[in-house]
Amino acid sequence: MARITRYSKFEGELDQLDSSELMQMIQEALLGQGMNDPYDPDPNARPSMDDLFDAILEALAERGMIPEEQLLEAMQADDIRETGLGQQIQQLMDRLQQDGFIRKEFEDGEGGGAGEPGDAKFQLTDKSIDFLGYKSLRDLMGGLGRSSAGAHDTREYASGVEMTGELKGYEFGDTMNLDTTATLGNVISKGFDNLEESDLVIRQAEYNSSAATVVLLDCSHSMILYGEDRFTPAKQVALALAHLIRTQYPGDTVKFVLFHDSAEEVPVSRLAQAQIGPYHTNTAGGLRLAQQLLKRENKDMKQIVMITDGKPSALTLPDGRIYKNAYGLDPYVLGATLREVANCRRSGIQVNTFMLARDPELVGFVRRVSEMTRGKAYFTTPQNIGQYVLMDFVTNKTKLVN
Numbered sequence: 001m002a003r004i005t006r007y008s009k010f011e012g013e014l015d016q017l018d019s020s021e022l023m024q025m026i027q028e029a030l031l032g033q034g035m036n037d038p039y040d041p042d043p044n045a046r047p048s049m050d051d052l053f054d055a056i057l058e059a060l061a062e063r064g065m066i067p068e069e070q071l072l073e074a075m076q077a078d079d080i081r082e083t084g085l086g087q088q089i090q091q092l093m094d095r096l097q098q099d100g101f102i103r104k105e106f107e108d109g110e111g112g113g114a115g116e117p118g119d120a121k122f123q124l125t126d127k128s129i130d131f132l133g134y135k136s137l138r139d140l141m142g143g144l145g146r147s148s149a150g151a152h153d154t155r156e157y158a159s160g161v162e163m164t165g166e167l168k169g170y171e172f173g174d175t176m177n178l179d180t181t182a183t184l185g186n187v188i189s190k191g192f193d194n195l196e197e198s199d200l201v202i203r204q205a206e207y208n209s210s211a212a213t214v215v216l217l218d219c220s221h222s223m224i225l226y227g228e229d230r231f232t233p234a235k236q237v238a239l240a241l242a243h244l245i246r247t248q249y250p251g252d253t254v255k256f257v258l259f260h261d262s263a264e265e266v267p268v269s270r271l272a273q274a275q276i277g278p279y280h281t282n283t284a285g286g287l288r289l290a291q292q293l294l295k296r297e298n299k300d301m302k303q304i305v306m307i308t309d310g311k312p313s314a315l316t317l318p319d320g321r322i323y324k325n326a327y328g329l330d331p332y333v334l335g336a337t338l339r340e341v342a343n344c345r346r347s348g349i350q351v352n353t354f355m356l357a358r359d360p361e362l363v364g365f366v367r368r369v370s371e372m373t374r375g376k377a378y379f380t381t382p383q384n385i386g387q388y389v390l391m392d393f394v395t396n397k398t399k400l401v402n
Contacts, residue, residue, distance in 0.1 A: 014065065014088050019099040022056065022092055023131055025063070029055035030124065031132065031239075031272055032232040043219070043260070043277035046121045049093065049104065053081075056089050101128040124272050132272060133243030136236040140386035167201050210251045212297035213393070214290040215241060217271075218308035220260045221279040223356075230356045231276055233382040234307045237389045241305075242268045244390065255293050259286030261314050261322050265293065280314035280324045284333070287340035287351075294349055302349045303375075305389060309356035311365055312337045329361050341372045351375040352392060354385055 023030075030047075057080075060066050066074075066085060074085045081090065096102045102122045124132075167179055182201035187194070215238050223231040238256055245254045256266050261278040263285040287304065294302045315323045315333045325333060344351055351373040353366050358379055370377040378388045 014060070014092070017092065019096050019101055020131065022059075022096065023101055023128065024135060025059040026052075026055045027132055027135060028232060029059070030128075031235050032229060043275050045275050046123075047273065049120045049122055052093060052096075052102070052122055053086075053089055056092055057085075060089075100125055101131070124269070126269060129239065129269055129272055130243065132236075133239040133246075133268075136386070137240035137243045137390075140237070140240050140390055169198060169201060210299045211249070211253075211301040211303065212294055212299040213241075213245070213252065213254045213302075214293050214304050215254065215256045216286045216290050216304055216306040216308075217256060217258050218260075218281060218286075218306075218310060219258045219274060219276050220281045220310055220313075221276060222281075222310045224276050228382065230309055230382050233385055234356075235271060235274065237307065237386045238271055239268070240386060240390060241393060242271075244393070253297055253299070257286050257289050257293070259283065259289075261324070262316060263289045265289065280322075280326060281308065281310040281312055282314040282316060282322070283308070283312040284337040284340045285314075285316045287337070287344060291340070291343060291347060291349060295347070302347070304344065304349060304351045305354065305393070306351060307354045307356070307385065307389070311359065311362045329365065334365070338368065338372070341369050345373045349373065353377045354389055355379050356382060356385065 061071065070083070070085045074080045074083045077083045077086075080086045093102075097104060101124070103125055105121045105123055167182055179201045183199060186199035186201065217234055217238060219231060223229075223234070242254055242256075245252045256268060256271050257263055258266055258274060259282050261280045262282055266274060283306075286306070290304045294304075311329055312333045313324060313326045313330070315336050317323055323332070341351065351369055352375045353369055355362065355366050355377065363379070366377045366379075369375065376392065378385075378392070380388050
């Protein structure tokens, strides 16, 4: 009798499982590399509805939410989709579509409902990206204890921004955020005819600097090699940062650049399903593209947040060909990369590097980058990189202005 009660409980949980709970359960599969081959990565790979089915099945099984009898029936069936469990999972997938978390798409030429259901691809919607960004941000910031993520506060004051500061006597050049009560107190005894500049009192305002950020994300092959997935935590950090900026710092901007053999900008909507590949690390190309994006921004602070685990090993030649050398720090590649770092410094762009490896040559390279741009270098792990990136972002503008 106990088993029957347990099974009915879990069957009820599947029926009552809402889309948000399901998204939370499969978020790592949606962001991760489980839907691509780590030994032969395809950067253009797109997950299918079969991949989504498998991700939900695995998430339910890991949490013990499938009754043993149902699981046994599914394992013995020729087609798991024809079983009761398969039909329940299909209903959960349909619910994700109905609630606007995913959008089913067929390959070109298939149209409508053509083709097998598993042949269809799926795309994460804006609602799904926002959910994943919020969830990642909450998880990462939750590990930091009591921390504030309100605005990039500085110790500098500038009248005319937000009148929450202290009172001060007016000085030439100040915006006239006049404090009426204090000013009247200075002149009421001697009359307005005798008003002097020294009688004027203004209320200072806390100055919040604005920032333009480019997240430079390494997606070369090494990010999923050696038995460790470093790319998924990096994507989670990027999504969390995008959500933080959108909700807490609406005056800021953030853009994303993937770099590998070459480099390209990707919108946040594509970032979640970005894949590893190709194989090499064109750091110079990534820095060059990041500078181009930042030059279009009119912000107090411009910065590049570079997340990588490898030394520069590729370079885009003037004729467009890619020069590659994965063995050691190639002087030709290193020289071109450091020239881009120097260009960042001349443009007032700070480069903060978050390194997921500790190779001695790599450590030396990162230190040179940090010294040249007066940036910071963090040697982190996939487990704590999010906390480093987010806290650095929250505090960075204060440090720059002071």
